[in-house]
Amino acid sequence: MNAFEVDERLGRDSELLTQIGLCELRLMKDARWPWLVLVPQRADACEIFDLTPLDQTMLTFEINLVADALKRATGATKINVGALGNIVRQLHVHVIARSEGDPNWPGPVWGFGAAETWADERKAIFTKTLLEHLNS
Amino acid sequence: MNAFEVDERLGRDSELLTQIGLCELRLMKDARWPWLVLVPQRADACEIFDLTPLDQTMLTFEINLVADALKRATGATKINVGALGNIVRQLHVHVIARSEGDPNWPGPVWGFGAAETWADERKAIFTKTLLEHLNS
Numbered sequence: 677m678n679a680f681e682v683d684e685r686l687g688r689d690s691e692l693l694t695q696i697g698l699c700e701l702r703l704m705k706d707a708r709w710p711w712l713v714l715v716p717q718r719a720d721a722c723e724i725f726d727l728t729p730l731d732q733t734m735l736t737f738e739i740n741l742v743a744d745a746l747k748r749a750t751g752a753t754k755i756n757v758g759a760l761g762n763i764v765r766q767l768h769v770h771v772i773a774r775s776e777g778d779p780n781w782p783g784p785v786w787g788f789g790a791a792e793t794w795a796d797e798r799k800a801i802f803t804k805t806l807l808e809h810l811n812s
Numbered sequence: 813m814n815a816f817e818v819d820e821r822l823g824r825d826s827e828l829l830t831q832i833g834l835c836e837l838r839l840m841k842d843a844r845w846p847w848l849v850l851v852p853q854r855a856d857a858c859e860i861f862d863l864t865p866l867d868q869t870m871l872t873f874e875i876n877l878v879a880d881a882l883k884r885a886t887g888a889t890k891i892n893v894g895a896l897g898n899i900v901r902q903l904h905v906h907v908i909a910r911s912e913g914d915p916n917w918p919g920p921v922w923g924f925g926a927a928e929t930w931a932d933e934r935k936a937i938f939t940k941t942l943l944e945h946l947n948s
Contacts, residue, residue: 723891725880736872744861754901755859758894762910762918765890774898780923782898787919 678719683766686715689791693803696810698734699769701742703803706791710750710773710802714738721767724759739769745809746773749802760786814855819902822851825927829939832946834870835905837878839939842927846886846909846938850874857903860895875905881945882909885938896922 682700690702690713698718704711716735721727727735743755752773759769772785780788794802818836826838826849834854840847852871857863863871879891888909895905908921916924930938 723879723883724893725876725883732872732876733869736868740861740868743859747859747861754896754898756894756896756898757860758892758896758920760890760892760894760910760920762890762892774896783923784894784896784920787916 680717680719682715683764683768686713686764686766686768694807694810696738696741698731699738701810703799704791705794707794707798708779708789708792709785710746710752710806711785712742712746712771712806714742714769714771716767718767722761722765724767726767735769739771741810742771745806746771749773749806749809750775756785758784758786816853816855818851819900819904822849822900822902822904830943830946832874832877834867835874837946839935840927841930843930843934844915844925844928845921846882846888846942847921848878848882848907848942850878850905850907852903854903858897858901860903862903871905875907877946878907881942882907885909885942885945886911892921894920894922 690704693701693703698716699714700717702713702715704713716727716731724732739757743757747755750773753775756772756774774781826840829837829839834852835850836853838849838851840849852863852867860868875893879893883891886909889911892908892910910917
């Protein structure tokens, strides 16, 4: 059995916010949307059904926890949840806050345009607010 | 409490294959990809976290069941799972079989080009194969 390590590209495109049970909670380096990624800390998982039933339940619990906190933290119109993995095969779940009129609304975020860098202060405020909502 | 009814647009864009526990399993009317949609039969659910914990667990179980069957039925490279809902707000989960070189690979299917009609025979074979894998 291999040890878990975050995929190189995923590691480059996102930064670690915290660990919650099964998953690393990471923030995408793209300020266009509040865009989180959950990465189950399991080596060699590509599809959700590669996880054990217990891990699947944990993942569901953590997706819901994060999605609910993200909605409350942002007041977004809709949370988008997706596990695609066509490029990065390591299992990871996107949780994105979408609002009417945001870039590519109502289309998906994946594959659209180029990432924009977070301003440090804005990122710090968003991260603090999110983590507060995760714990309440 | 309102009675569950499939959203009008979702009903127009997909057809019912079967019911499995919590969800209706529907086939999108777009032959470009083997593209399924799970619709939890619960009125007024928009976000996954609107469901009760038991329903969330059921939904996870059914997503995994369908994703695994779809992968075995198609031999696809990757299964894409997504709950977006930016256009149709009724909670629904896409489960799509993706293969290298398919339309818009490795980008997402949503919002890409125009739907193509299924040929009757091809659709019948796909549906039969999928349902067999769902039951095995």
